[in-house]
Amino acid sequence: xxxxxxxxxxxxxxxxxxxxxxxxxxxxxxxxxxxxxxxxxxxxxxxxxxxxxxxxxxxxxxxxxxxxxxxxxxxxxxxxxxxxxxxxxxxxxxxxxxxxxxxxxxxxxxxxxxxxxxxxxxxxxxxxxxxxxxxxxxxxxxxxx
Numbered sequence: 190x191x192x193x194x195x196x197x198x199x200x201x202x203x204x205x206x207x208x209x210x211x212x213x214x215x216x217x218x219x220x221x222x223x224x225x226x227x228x229x230x231x232x233x234x235x236x237x238x239x240x241x242x243x244x245x246x247x248x249x250x251x252x253x254x255x256x257x258x259x260x261x262x263x264x265x266x267x268x269x270x271x272x273x274x275x276x277x278x279x280x281x282x283x284x285x286x287x288x289x290x291x292x293x294x295x296x297x298x299x300x301x302x303x304x305x306x307x308x309x310x311x312x313x314x315x316x317x318x319x320x321x322x323x324x325x326x327x328x329x330x331x332x333x334x
Contacts, residue, residue, distance in 0.1 A: 220292050252277050253309040258301075263314040267299045274332040277301060289329035296333045300324070 280294040284305045294301045300319050302311045
């Protein structure tokens with residue numbers, strides 16, 4: 190049993206390079222042997238593997254921002270950066286999967302009322318004013334913190 194464990198933990202080293210051999214000759218591939226590393230590099234070099242392999246269905250619909258929501262974002266100083274945008278996009282996808290229609294999406298920055306069917310942000314409230322507001326006519330809530 191000890192031999193099995195030792196051979197598992199310690200790699201099988203058949204030759205140790207001496208000063209005369211040099212590391213390059215000791216590490217050279219034998220006749221018919223293939224380099225695993227070279228195979229990986231060759232695969233990564235293929236153009237179809239360098240680009241993300243996702244379809245339009247995986248990405249989902251683009252998130253729209255209503256005129257009213259745009260005003261609220263500006264008035265309340267809420268920056269809709271790419272990270273926040275991706276959270277909204279992910280939330281809408283999850284809400285669609287659960288049957289949400291008019292939903293509240295809460296992130297670390299703000300709360301957004303979203304029309305899930307139209308993938309549209311209807312209004313937004315910044316984090317500092319969330320506790321002063323009553324959110325009505327929503328059927329679901331998701332936290333994306």
